[in-house]
Amino acid sequence: MIQPSLSQSAIxxxxxxxxxxxxxxxxxxxxxxxxxxxxxxxxxxxxxxxxWSVVSYGGWVxxxxxxxxxxxxxxxxxxxxxxxxLWDVWVSCGRVAGGFALAAIVGVxxxxxxxxxxxxxxxxxxxxxxxxxxxxxxxxxLIVIWVGIGEDAKVLIIFLGVVLYNAVMVADAxxxxxxxxxxxxxxxxxxxxxxLFRVILPATFPSILDTLRVNVSGAWNYLVIAELVAAxxxxxxxxxxxxxxxxxxxxxxxxxxxxxxxxxxxxxxKALSRALTPWADQTRQ
Numbered sequence: 001m002i003q004p005s006l007s008q009s010a011i012x013x014x015x016x017x018x019x020x021x022x023x024x025x026x027x028x029x030x031x032x033x034x035x036x037x038x039x040x041x042x043x044x045x046x047x048x049x050x051x052w053s054v055v056s057y058g059g060w061v062x063x064x065x066x067x068x069x070x071x072x073x074x075x076x077x078x079x080x081x082x083x084x085x086l087w088d089v090w091v092s093c094g095r096v097a098g099g100f101a102l103a104a105i106v107g108v109x110x111x112x113x114x115x116x117x118x119x120x121x122x123x124x125x126x127x128x129x130x131x132x133x134x135x136x137x138x139x140x141x142l143i144v145i146w147v148g149i150g151e152d153a154k155v156l157i158i159f160l161g162v163v164l165y166n167a168v169m170v171a172d173a174x175x176x177x178x179x180x181x182x183x184x185x186x187x188x189x190x191x192x193x194x195x196l197f198r199v200i201l202p203a204t205f206p207s208i209l210d211t212l213r214v215n216v217s218g219a220w221n222y223l224v225i226a227e228l229v230a231a232x233x234x235x236x237x238x239x240x241x242x243x244x245x246x247x248x249x250x251x252x253x254x255x256x257x258x259x260x261x262x263x264x265x266x267x268x269x270k271a272l273s274r275a276l277t278p279w280a281d282q283t284r285q
Contacts, residue, residue: 067249075249076257085238089257092223092234095151099158099226100219104212106159107166111211114167115174116200124167132164137225149230157229161222162215169215173207174200206273206280213269220262 024033049069055061056068063071079085113120114128136157143160147153177200185195227236235254242250273280 064246064248067252072249072252072256075247076253079238079250079253085257088233088235088238089261092227092236092258093261095154095226095234096158096216096219096223098151098155099222100162100212100216102155103159103161103163103166103215103219107163108170108208108211110163110167111170112174112196112200112204115171115204116196121171128164128167132168136161136222140225140229144229153229154226154231157226158219158222161225162218165215165218166211169211170204170208173204173211176207177203206277209269209273209277213266213273216265216269217262220258223258 024036052066053069056063056066067075076085110124110128114124115121139160140157143153143156147156181199181203182195185199190198223234224236224239227234228240231237235258239251239254242248242254
């Protein structure tokens with residue numbers, strides 16, 4: 001009996017090949033139809049709105065706890081026409097912009113230093129790793145003692161709530177730069193200044209923009225805490241004041257308005273990222 005040669009047995013497949021079945025809905029970073037994306041966005045927004053309408057209009061929950069969408073819109077119109085809500089929006093946007101801009105400047109600089117130099121990581125990492133677990137609310141009495149109850153206190157609260165997260169995320173982005181890029185820069189005659197400004201900063205710039213886009217939501221989250229400090233205007237102040245008088249419809253409208261402003265900021269920063277970093281991967285969400 002003739003035995004098959006080694007080459008023949010190696011060529012013959014032992015198991016049938018399995019081919020990946022094509023899928024549009026479950027494709028992994030392989031493109032997605034625009035119409036289907038818009039459809040899913042509409043469905044995701046419509047489902048909670050429909051549930052809210054069914055529960056509230058059906059009378060399953062008292063209006064004090066969950067007013068109807070119509071009542072919320074009426075309350076919003078009343079605040080816009082009679083209670084100067086646009087001024088509150090302007091004031092809150094100014095506070096968030098001031099605190100977040102300061103947190104961006106300090107946090108990005110600290111993160112680049114921590115990610116680039118081991119010495120700076122040794123200096124800042126213990127402080128950042130400890131302080132970022134401390135609740136910002138616990139610093140409010142100290143902030144009032146340090147800077148008073150004016151606008152500086154509100155901006156400082158927002159700054160403290162965001163700055164360390166900016167630093168940590170930017171430092172991680174710097175550490176993901178391959179060492180080969182840095183070594184090539186040295187080989188081509190660059191010094192440390194060249195490596196920092198011509199290699200590290202351009203390579204991390206898209207990640208820095210993504211970091212700021214993600215963490216600006218944290219600035220809005222700390223707005224209500226900031227406006228607890230002797231505020232007389234602002235969306236956070238409106239929410240607290242409406243809660244005291246059990247005006248749930250006004251609370252919901254202010255919360256929805258903050259969400260809408262945040263959504264516009266998010267899309268604006270996405271557009272800015274595409275314009276400034278066209279070479280970067282724009283499939284990131």
